[in-house]
Amino acid sequence: MKLMLASTLTFLFLLGMTACGQAQTTQDTSAAGESAASSAPAESGAGETLSSEPAAESIMPASEGEKNSTTVNPGHFNFETATVTLNSGYEMPIMGLGTYSLSDEECYNSVTALLEAGGRLIDTAYMYHNEAAVGRAIRDSDVPREEIFVITKLYPSQFDDPEAAIQLALDTLDIGYIDMMLLHHPGAGDVEAYLAMEQAAADGKIHSIGLSNWYIEELEEFLPQVNITPALVQNEIHPYYQEPDVVPYVQKLGITVQGWYPFGGRGHTSELLGDDTISTIAENHGVTSAQVILRWNLQRGVVVIPGSSNPDHIRENLDLFGFELTDEEMTQIAVLNRDEKHDWY
Numbered sequence: 001m002k003l004m005l006a007s008t009l010t011f012l013f014l015l016g017m018t019a020c021g022q023a024q025t026t027q028d029t030s031a032a033g034e035s036a037a038s039s040a041p042a043e044s045g046a047g048e049t050l051s052s053e054p055a056a057e058s059i060m061p062a063s064e065g066e067k068n069s070t071t072v073n074p075g076h077f078n079f080e081t082a083t084v085t086l087n088s089g090y091e092m093p094i095m096g097l098g099t100y101s102l103s104d105e106e107c108y109n110s111v112t113a114l115l116e117a118g119g120r121l122i123d124t125a126y127m128y129h130n131e132a133a134v135g136r137a138i139r140d141s142d143v144p145r146e147e148i149f150v151i152t153k154l155y156p157s158q159f160d161d162p163e164a165a166i167q168l169a170l171d172t173l174d175i176g177y178i179d180m181m182l183l184h185h186p187g188a189g190d191v192e193a194y195l196a197m198e199q200a201a202a203d204g205k206i207h208s209i210g211l212s213n214w215y216i217e218e219l220e221e222f223l224p225q226v227n228i229t230p231a232l233v234q235n236e237i238h239p240y241y242q243e244p245d246v247v248p249y250v251q252k253l254g255i256t257v258q259g260w261y262p263f264g265g266r267g268h269t270s271e272l273l274g275d276d277t278i279s280t281i282a283e284n285h286g287v288t289s290a291q292v293i294l295r296w297n298l299q300r301g302v303v304v305i306p307g308s309s310n311p312d313h314i315r316e317n318l319d320l321f322g323f324e325l326t327d328e329e330m331t332q333i334a335v336l337n338r339d340e341k342h343d344w345y
């Protein structure tokens with residue numbers, strides 16, 4: 001059974017490499033080839049340098065066939081190590097913990113539970129007011145710093161003095177360096193803030209940089225103004241808001257996609273976790289609806305950061321490799337899309 005799963009995953013991985021040769025070439029040239037979550041890249045620098053004109057195929061939305069394809073591995077995830085090699089050359093876990101709305105104590109306990117359960121990816125932000133708790137939990141853990149991958153974000157209110165904002169994040173987290181820094185939303189001064197992150201990456205303070213809440217139009221306008229291709233785009237993604245155009249568009253640029261609100265966000269989780277289609281699939285595999293949703297994301301090449309203050313849920317949300325969704329099940333979930341956004345950005 002284990003062997004069968006491994007060979008199926010290898011097949012899917014190889015198929016994905018063939019289907020997405022262009023993006024893979026980019027990633028291959030900068031592959032880290034090491035297993036630590038934030039191991040040093042093969043080549044220095046925060047990411048691939050942008051050419052002035054993106055390749056024509058990069059800006060084409062996915063064809064109907066590509067959109068509906070469920071058998072490729074568009075994120076080039078390594079399911080053996082549960083990581084992805086970013087275009088910056090750094091390796092990032094493909095599942096972790098989101099900390100939005102967690103208080104200091106909840107956040108400290110959740111990060112501690114994640115690290116004890118083997119999880120290594122944590123998403124925080126200046127706006128969540130819990131960077132200090134994330135940093136404290138990491139410093140108090142026995143897990144070596146270089147195995148942990150921390151994402152934080154600059155809020156638009158900080159874009160007028162990005163150097164100070166970056167330093168504040170470094171000081172508040174107090175974990176040496178930041179694995180990934182994102183701009184939280186588009187806003188006045190975002191290009192200058194991104195250029196400041198590029199400089200911080202060149203100075204070794206940040207390993208990789210990216211964007212959050214940037215969609216196709218925003219990316220088309222933004223990318224020609226900066227030098228380093230974002231390593232990550234983090235957007236709202238769940239079965240009722242699947243972004244069938246944005247996800248392949250971003251992936252074709254060689255950028256890794258990460259989804260926020262995987263369970264729809266607080267206030268919507270019972271509807272999503274209780275969805276008939278998802279519950280039936282979960283029952284058939286002997287797993288939970290939460291695990292089905294997370295696994296569906298991974299099979300689309302989308303990194304997951306579910307939020308939780310419950311250690312049982314945190315462990316469950318990392319246990320995603322004992323089953324695999326069939327093409328038919330992936331399609332059953334694909335048709336649940338309602339383009340129903342659960343937040344304004």
Ligand SMILES: NC(=O)c1ccc[n+]([C@@H]2O[C@H](COP(=O)([O-])OP(=O)(O)OC[C@H]3O[C@@H](n4cnc5c(N)ncnc54)[C@H](OP(=O)(O)O)[C@@H]3O)[C@@H](O)[C@H]2O)c1
Nearest residue numbers: 098099100260261262263264265290306307308309310313
């Ligand atoms: N970039 C952005 O603009 C942006 C915006 C929003 C969020 N985010 C990021 O995305 C992360 C995820 O979003 P979110 O935390 O707001 O919403 P979410 O992950 O969709 O849902 C969190 C809710 O799901 C519950 N839950 C978690 N695991 C569960 C499980 N296995 N079974 C049943 N319930 C489960 C949690 O309850 P328990 O605590 O009881 O487990 C919590 O109420 C955030 O934490 C944040 O890091 C980014």
